Amino acid sequence: MYTEKVMDHFKNPRNVGEIENASGTGTVGNAKCGDIMQIFLDIDENEIIRDVKFKTFGCGAAVATSSMATEMIKGKSVNEALSITNAAVVEALEGLPPQKIHCSVLAEEAVKAAIEDYIKKRDAAK
Amino acid sequence: MYTEKVMDHFKNPRNVGEIENASGTGTVGNAKCGDIMQIFLDIDENEIIRDVKFKTFGCGAAVATSSMATEMIKGKSVNEALSITNAAVVEALEGLPPQKIHCSVLAEEAVKAAIEDYIKKRDAAK
Amino acid sequence: MMRVYLDNAATTMVRQEVVDAMIPAFTTYYGNPSSLHEYAREAEQLLSAARADVAAVIGAKPEEIVFTGGGSESDNMALRGVVAANKKKGKHVITSAVEHHAVLYTLQAMEREGLIDLTILPVDEYGIVSVESVANALRDDTVLVSIMFANNEVGSINPIAQIGKICREKGVLFHTDAVQATGHVPIDVGAMNIDLLSISAHKFHGPKGVGVLYIRKGVRVPSLIIGGGQERKRRAGTENVPGIVGLATALKIASEHMEENAKRVGALRDKLMKGIAERIPDVKLNGHPTMRLPNNVNYSIRYIEGESILLMLDINGIAASSGSACTSGSLDPSHVLLAMGLPHEIAHGSLRLTLSEFTTEEEIDYVLDLLPQIVQRLRDMSPLYPKH
């Protein structure tokens, strides 16, 4: 059902964990639907994502898309990261079963929520 | 589907044939329904059935019941033969499948038709 | 005693390659394809491969193949499903008088239930439906035409491609019961404009109890059996993986050897057909002389009755059939022969001999030797047989 790439990211998820005092965090999904994703960003003064961690409650695809999304934005600028799409995550994973596409949407939303949180905090601090 | 007795009478039917100038003949059934039985009687002056022959167009049960019925009335008096029942034929054959019971009815009817023919001829000759 | 099996239209021997292909699915790759683990993936792979194989043979896409519990289920599903899904368009259905009971009785039941208006087309003396009669029967409210590919009793083959063409032109769905044809004659659902097609594995050396309904993409057919989401929600029930593997294996082998089988079996069939005509007077070939399945011989043998012929053959080790297998033992003569215009008494005396690729020339010779004696013996017993 899953591609090798998905299984690789499920078996060895990258960037699992939390960041204390993160520059931005985003949580999307809910347990009722069976998926929750949490993304933690550490963003430097040049608006580069220095570090990123995630925690996910969900199926194999939820874990793999979280892992892949964090890999894709790590070291990127906030602006670059904002342009991440669920399709790009799916492509990077070499495909997802149709009923699991929503997980990639969740991953995109989690990244965006975390960046929005960062922007809100940044602007509030100005 | 058929008992051994039925198969025996089908494989080696007794009394197949015709009797020229029979004392009585009876034909029942019709080709449309898939069964025709013809019985020929040779009856002596003491009203004993000296000989009996049959011809049958029909299934295995039709052949076997004809054969058995002729055996059962051979050497009997006309009155005894008149009391033959389809149930007795079935019993003598050690049973028939439900959808084949009508063949035994046909055999009983054929015997009776042949005897009636004899009686008609006899009474006409008086 | 020699044993000769000439009832291959009723069912066939499962070939060894098919048994060999099924066994691993029974004992090793036995997972439920819907589960989420290695055993399930192994089973799912067998299923997908089988689906692709079947699709390739009939010119379909894999997702157009629905596996069912046999030919009767496929027929029932196609008929009930198409009618239910097209209620808005109308309720007129066209079929023929010589369909298998899985089609004819189902449609007649649906008519009694008020679900459809049914037109039953007559057939010609060979049991063939004319393209014209279908064209003339089509109405604005016709939702389905169901005409069998080849007849199970007399083997006649209908002009399926032409019927398909007309139906397509009029935008009417076309189902064909190809249970007797599949694996024996070429089928191409694309070229023949077939929208739904029924298959049963046990008619081409596959296992009993498994079939296919081909459903053209875009044609809506609700489930006959409701429950789990198997077969893309079109047929509930844990997939019969070994049976499906058996079906696909048998069909692949049959289609790979179709031409050579048709030639070899056809030659034996012709020998049997000719031999009977030469050796037995007062017989009548039923079905079309050339537009017929390569393995089917069907004769009416005058003055005698079918079952007694079968019993005599059986006593001598020969397995044959009279009328269709399903209705043998019943008293009614074949509805197919009657529809072809045969009088009752002749319809009662029909004998169907159906060959397979495992039939040998020796077996045919044995039958040709025996049959005339058997017929003579029964005729001598028959009050209908004219005296000489």
Place this chain on the structure above:
Amino acid sequence: MMRVYLDNAATTMVRQEVVDAMIPAFTTYYGNPSSLHEYAREAEQLLSAARADVAAVIGAKPEEIVFTGGGSESDNMALRGVVAANKKKGKHVITSAVEHHAVLYTLQAMEREGLIDLTILPVDEYGIVSVESVANALRDDTVLVSIMFANNEVGSINPIAQIGKICREKGVLFHTDAVQATGHVPIDVGAMNIDLLSISAHKFHGPKGVGVLYIRKGVRVPSLIIGGGQERKRRAGTENVPGIVGLATALKIASEHMEENAKRVGALRDKLMKGIAERIPDVKLNGHPTMRLPNNVNYSIRYIEGESILLMLDINGIAASSGSACTSGSLDPSHVLLAMGLPHEIAHGSLRLTLSEFTTEEEIDYVLDLLPQIVQRLRDMSPLYPKH
């Protein structure tokens, strides 16, 4: 790597004795039982023997056994058939919220079609239907009660004999889906007042794609699949003789060893159940602690999601299940667990481990070793897991 199959509620391995019993029916006694010759009689004898064997196991008469294409078909046939045959009496049907989809979806479809008024009874926290709730739901126009014998997800066993008794007293027909129970726990259709009962062979080491509908003598159930006159005109289609032989063989063996299996498998099941409870915190046993199938373990494991547990187990060679097999891969949590009152997020994290008589203690030890690590790993990744 060790491979451990713990998904026996989804389907089972076909046991060697069953394969051995089926093979002659594929390749030697392959006749169509409806035909009229030696090959047919051989097949018919296999069929009759199988029918007698199945009848004996459940306390029925042979003529009350109808062979079908599987559990789903049996359920569909029972429900549609009884309702169609009892239109004059009424159209009220009672079922439970935890039925298999073959029952629940079929009844819901029938309700949408306007064929029935449906009452869906709730269950208790163990997934069990109370006798009282059935009694209270019965109406004058109730034509059918359909309550499953044992649940496929949590293994809980319903008070079938008592429900049967009440139905009989009120003159209402009682159907039970015994697909999970048959071959595992004793069934007596007489003592339990069961009028219709569904069986599927692949749940007790028989083949897939073959089942039984027991229909008490005198209960009218029109065909779901119409056509030939097989199964006393109740199920058209050439009989799946090898499958039926396989079903009967498997059922006979299962019932002969039922007690000893239940003991041995039950002991392993208890070890697994206890082991999980001891080694993993925050787990909840689903289903009744004692009134459950001897082979079923079902736990909700908090803070993590079912599919990811399955994947981790699968990576380690262990085949398990979450929710029912048919709906895995879907996003909805099990309707059974929700009906038992579990909150969504806990229902999402359920794990079903179902044993068979082929399960070994070594395999259970392997699972008990691995599962805690897997759970910990996934919990460490979960945002729901409370920090310590």
